[in-house]
Amino acid sequence: MAHYQPPKQGKASQLFDVVVLVVLTVGALFVPLWMGMAGAAKSVSTPVENPTWETLGQNEAQSAKYEALGYTPETAHDLILARFDYSFSITALLTMIAVILLYYFLILRFSEVEYREVISEKFGE
Amino acid sequence: MADVDITSQTMDGMGPHGTKVGLLRVLGPAHVWALGVGIVLVGEYMGWNFAVGKGGAYAALIACWFAGILYSCVAMIDSEVTSTVASAGGQYTQAKHIVGPLMAFNVGLYLVFAYTMLEAANAITAGYLFSVVASMTGHADALDQRPFIILVIMFLAWLNYRGVLATLTFNLVITSIAFLAILVLFLSTSGVIGTGIMEHAALFEGHELPYGWIGVLAAMHFGLWYYLGIEGTTQAAEEVRSPARALPFGTLAGIMTLLIAATLTWYVCSGVLPWEFLGDGVNGSVAPLFDTARLSGSNALIWLLGFGTLFATLASANGCINDASRAWFAMGRDKYLPGWFGAVHPKYRTPYRAIIFLVPIALIFALGAPLDQVITFSILSGLLGYTFMPLNIILFRRRWPLETIKRGYEHPFHPVPAITLLTLCGVTFFAVFLGYGTQLVAMIGFYIVVSLWFHFWRYRFVNRGAQFTMPWPKPRGY
16 A cells, blocks of 8 residues: 655644634633533522521531631521532433434544554555 | 563563654653642542532542542553553553544543643632632732732743653652641541541531432532542653553552542541532632641641642642643644644753643633633543543454553453443433533534544644554454
8 A cells, every 4th residue: 555645734734723723622611601501500599588507407517617617697698508400301411412422423433444544554455 | 472562671661663762761650650649639639529519428429439430440441551552642642553543633632631621720729729828827808819820830831841750759749748638637637636526427417418319420520520630640651661560550559549538538528518618619618628627726737738739739730731741742743733742852851842832721721711610621521531441442452452462461350341431431421411511512512523623634644654653563353
């Protein structure tokens, strides 16, 4: 098999490739944040008016720890009552599974094609 | 008798293209331990406690142990493969030889992003720690943390630039101190020495599983943070004197150290801090071991754990710069990225261009994103890498059975660890989906786009046969 000769890449093209990767990387992290879709926000579903340690569900030992940490029932209110919402739709779950499977299928398929070429060139047919 | 004995005196340490040139081979097993544990130990000092927030204290313990099983599988599988791959890049180089170029490109990016974001998380924590110390010592206003974040990243990048031996010897010292600090805190607060202050039963009362069993699943997400990065030991493959011996030894000793440290950390923190405070790593306990020391009433423990936290963050960021730059360098050397990054410093023998290039990337994340988001992206990249490992070892054993290459270490019970690892990765994907599904899809969308970019554009610049650099026989089935 004839050895593949890669083209020589110019400096501007190298720089462009790096910029593309950096933009995609920063976008992957920050776009969900900018669009307010980052999720994972905890919220207080049932606030307690005039909270006390008892109404916040804290026993004596627990409230003593909060006081040692410098909290009062008012300042600890959101910290104690905020919860994640783990409800989800089956459609969203199936979409996530499909995206992951598609991703691995894609890279394994393309990798196999590339790998055969590598082995063929390295070790001969 | 195996066809190729990678552990023999002539072949152990043989690098790319069957030569012994490249990065400087000066490291021993202790440095490998320091690299792996140094990166990870910060996970005990901060971040793991988000698992408490996602499911409660018991859920965090279950996640700690299941994640421990996951990482034990990672360590065993990695030790076997890496004992035969004496080249920088770690899992990237493994993937290149065993699965194929596109998989390798993806794995290389997993490594770079997992470590760069972990480095950013470390710098954020170091900045927070400086602000706490400032307020404890009488500084009235809130301290601007940004100069400290920048300083930490710049200083460690400089250290990495100057040489790997000094970098990892520095890691060995500060990681050992940080580990000892956890032991001292455990002995001092659990009642082994002096009066114990643990109140597990009282603090858990009424909050045993606040989200039920789905909270246990959800906690697996941040359960990974107890150990994330131990696989980074493989990045030292081109710089250890004996890869076939030092890498398995350092990696397996590292995971044992971390299993002990993680369990002790959970025990100490959950027995002193209420779960809602402990589980909120942004508005509550940013540095739980340090907070536990604060409630112990001992100034000596406060200072010890303060330095322990600082040392753990520095060691981790230091190791992350080391590992991310090796992966970036290795991809540059193979032209997966512009070849300019594949240069070795003529005097210090370090991948200096890769080190410098990744500094602003880390700063963007450290200065611009919240801690839990940064950690989640690091975990996601790590998780994608762990999902690759079972495929990697199954293909490795199939293409190069034990009789074809003699390994420095053969992991037992194959394929049980691979199947266990794949199953636990599936559980963790679901755990991330619970609360951080958007980031998961965004991250995988990113990898799909860059995969297409690599396959249809970038790969044209890569030499085909020349990227297979290990002195292995032809794989079976080809």
